[in-house]
Amino acid sequence: MVAGMEIRNLGTSGLKVSAISYGNWLTHGSQVEEDAATACVRRALEEGITTFDTADVYANTAAETVLGKALAGERREGLEIFTKVYFPTGPGAHNDHGLSRKHIMESIDASLRRLQTDHVDLYQAHRYDHETPLEETMAAFADVVKAGKAHYIGVSEWRAEEIRAAHALAREMHVPLVSNQPQYNLLWRVIETEVVPACEELGIGQVVWSPIAQGVLTGKYRVGQEHPSGSRALDEKGGDKMISRWLQDDVLRRVEQMAPLADQAGLTMAQLAVAWVLQNPNVSSAIIGASRPEQVSDNVKAAGVRLDDDLMAAIDQVVDPVVERDAAKTSSPARRDFG
Numbered sequence: 001m002v003a004g005m006e007i008r009n010l011g012t013s014g015l016k017v018s019a020i021s022y023g024n025w026l027t028h029g030s031q032v033e034e035d036a037a038t039a040c041v042r043r044a045l046e047e048g049i050t051t052f053d054t055a056d057v058y059a060n061t062a063a064e065t066v067l068g069k070a071l072a073g074e075r076r077e078g079l080e081i082f083t084k085v086y087f088p089t090g091p092g093a094h095n096d097h098g099l100s101r102k103h104i105m106e107s108i109d110a111s112l113r114r115l116q117t118d119h120v121d122l123y124q125a126h127r128y129d130h131e132t133p134l135e136e137t138m139a140a141f142a143d144v145v146k147a148g149k150a151h152y153i154g155v156s157e158w159r160a161e162e163i164r165a166a167h168a169l170a171r172e173m174h175v176p177l178v179s180n181q182p183q184y185n186l187l188w189r190v191i192e193t194e195v196v197p198a199c200e201e202l203g204i205g206q207v208v209w210s211p212i213a214q215g216v217l218t219g220k221y222r223v224g225q226e227h228p229s230g231s232r233a234l235d236e237k238g239g240d241k242m243i244s245r246w247l248q249d250d251v252l253r254r255v256e257q258m259a260p261l262a263d264q265a266g267l268t269m270a271q272l273a274v275a276w277v278l279q280n281p282n283v284s285s286a287i288i289g290a291s292r293p294e295q296v297s298d299n300v301k302a303a304g305v306r307l308d309d310d311l312m313a314a315i316d317q318v319v320d321p322v323v324e325r326d327a328a329k330t331s332s333p334a335r336r337d338f339g
Helices: 034-046 058-071 101-115 134-146 160-172 195-202 213-218 239-246 249-256 259-265 269-278 293-302 309-322
Strands: 007-009 016-018 020-023 051-053 080-085 120-125 150-155 177-180 205-208 283-288
Touching: 007 283, 016 020, 016 080, 016 283, 020 034, 020 293, 034 058, 034 293, 058 080, 058 101, 080 101, 101 120, 101 134, 120 134, 120 177, 134 150, 134 160, 150 160, 160 177, 160 195, 195 205, 213 239, 213 249, 213 269, 249 309, 259 269, 259 309, 269 283, 269 293, 269 309, 283 293
Parallel strands: 020 051, 020 283, 051 080, 080 120, 120 150, 150 177, 177 205, 205 283
Antiparallel strands: 007 016
16 A cells, blocks of 8 residues: 555445545546556556546446556455446447446446446445435345345435435345435535435445536636636537536636635645545545546645644635535436436
8 A cells, every 4th residue: 555545434334445446537548548548557656646536437338447447456355446337428328327226237347347346345336326216226236235236335415314324224124224325525515414414324425526616626717717728628528518517607706716725725725625525534535537637646646634723624615605505506417307
């Protein structure tokens, strides 16, 4: 293990993960060419990252393939590989999405082939499926675990009551539901009032995505200026839509005011943003993405950083007017919304 990378337990489970995870949403297989994507994965390994997160839907399965190739030859026992199931894959026919037993069983086998492994460490329900009985979904996940195709199960962007119901069924079936993967950053705190308290009670850890708000918290987007070439805001393959909510002038002005606080802490703005999410004791790992290896090296320096109470308070004072805290923003689409 590279010195300096912090290792944490995933929730109260025995699974240990790197505090910084590497994820390839919106990059591998779409925004970033395969050689560059592989270089980012190699840099992540060099920097001590052992936890890698992907999903079958990313680049319509191509992201899993790229990650599988990039990790080929690594000692499998030294990695934690996560993937997800729910959103449409392939041609998006009526059984190509959701959390039915059929889709879960077919999807895990396809994911394992693409990832070039016989198991994943964590298999996650990418959203809640309103059109499949939860009992059917959890029984299928339990069978995936008992078949040795996944060690643990998790969810992503589920509401507190949905997590509680799933956890109760998982206990009955003697399978470990250990994690939730929500969006969480300085600007988007919708999990704090309901999801985090429920997960703390149940021993479920957060593996958070978008800790730097799609790049906005790096400070590279400025009021009245052109967006940087090659940035997420100019990515017509999906990144531009995801980041648009943060590109409002009032948000960008608040982000600019974070620069002196980052300087005070001796951190880049990206490092400050990642370190901030890792201060939450219910957060087990923060997922970073990258289009260049240097971004990986920059972000991993947030691992193990402790921000003092005065700095945390100063950050809150700056961003409070533009923070989203509405717990109702955690929600899953109906499958009819996309097919």
